[in-house]
Amino acid sequence: MFCHLFTTEQNRPLCQAKKGVMKEKKEDRRIGRTRRLMHEALIALIVEKGYEAVTVQDILDRADVGRSTFYGHYRDKDELLLSSFEHLRTLFEEQQQALLASRRTGVESEINFILELFRHTGEHHQLYKAMAGKQSGEMILKYLHRYLYNLLIVPHLELMKLRASPPVPIEITTHYLVTTLLSLVTWWLDNQMPYPPEKMDEFFRRVTGPSIEAAFGRKVGAYEAIADKDPTGSVKAFYSLFVDSDCCPDK
Amino acid sequence: MFCHLFTTEQNRPLCQAKKGVMKEKKEDRRIGRTRRLMHEALIALIVEKGYEAVTVQDILDRADVGRSTFYGHYRDKDELLLSSFEHLRTLFEEQQQALLASRRTGVESEINFILELFRHTGEHHQLYKAMAGKQSGEMILKYLHRYLYNLLIVPHLELMKLRASPPVPIEITTHYLVTTLLSLVTWWLDNQMPYPPEKMDEFFRRVTGPSIEAAFGRKVGAYEAIADKDPTGSVKAFYSLFVDSDCCPDK
DNA sequence: TCTTTATTGAACACTATGTTCGATAAAATA
């Protein structure tokens, strides 16, 4: 199922780059296999019993891996989850890059970020369900929220340079937008995705479009431009702050 | 600070009603005092270090209460939290009843439920911060979400009886509304309440008003009626399902 | 084939939760 996900993962205790010798060495296959087993076990267990209820022993039993092996790879359960998330991110970024590359050869060079997010979610729904569904812990959703907020607040501030005071403060509007997007994604996952990604994208736009105009107090077709602006930068930035030490809570 | 909050609390292990003898007996003052100490300790500790990080021992140390005493009153930390929440609920309901009673003597008999919620939140912001702020656990917010959703979905369905298919499915619209309300409340709490309750109410309406119309595909001034409809029933029902066994997750 | 390294499980330590029980002080009652 996730065979390609974790093969090239880097990790602190076993990372050779940390020894000052940067060798383009292929990773020992036992490492890749062990990590993959642990990741798969975690994802399955989250969906079954909820992240908080999963114990390290549960993971070990499911993955058929020893305790000291687990701690040889990961600091704790949270780090394993973060690692899974990072690979989901890599998947998404790679897909966006490929999409962008193919788009450059065509007439339309824009990417609909929201639609792509829903599409990716649909394709990897089990993973997303474990990460962001109702059985997940709060950690990933908090990351996502913070990230998206930081992504959107800067262009919102620029948009407001020409206006002294919108009817609704832009911090609130931005918070609202991020919350709405994430809540639609989680709703979709938790309800077995009853609509196609294109429909979800449409629902999001229908609901938030008028709100943006009301909140900013002006006719904002520019919202489309904001959401889709600089897709290359957006895609890369989308996840890149999550596992950086600066952005993460309780680190 | 919270001296009046927990004095009359009922609880399973020590509740005399459970013995089949329903006596209008005043509660032993030691019970009230002990519970108050524990509740106050919990609230303070949540705000300081976050709900998940608070241990039972932390609570005992802060409250200066013995371990077996704690377990004589509450099954575990979650039950103590639920108990705190129930008293917050009682506070809210009593305030709404008083408000309703005073309103009946005046010209205007309607209550703005959303505004009252923001007002109550502001008056008891430390409590709400512990219950629903960023340091809280998920439990209460999940309860609140489920409840509000159930409160709104029925009138939404009735409103839709005359229309075959809205542009946005009403489950999604309802989910969106509840999410938006709760996210505004938590935003407000987590940002030290920079605006008065009336302003927050206005922001909520500005943002969601146009969305409702777009989502339902019709001119819905009736949303005002939906939100404020049957205030007595609404207020009582608002919290009453939270601690009932039928509605709660993982019980 | 030889060397390196990932993995294993046993044993252990620690933390936190949850329980039992007799002693005592506080509260309620007569």
Next chain:
DNA sequence: TATTTTATCGAACATAGTGTTCAATAAAGA
């Protein structure tokens, strides 16, 4: 005020889960 009831205490204990160390062994790489 005296007596009875009961809430509370802390010691002692058990359990579950986390995290560490280390020698042996098998798997992977050179």
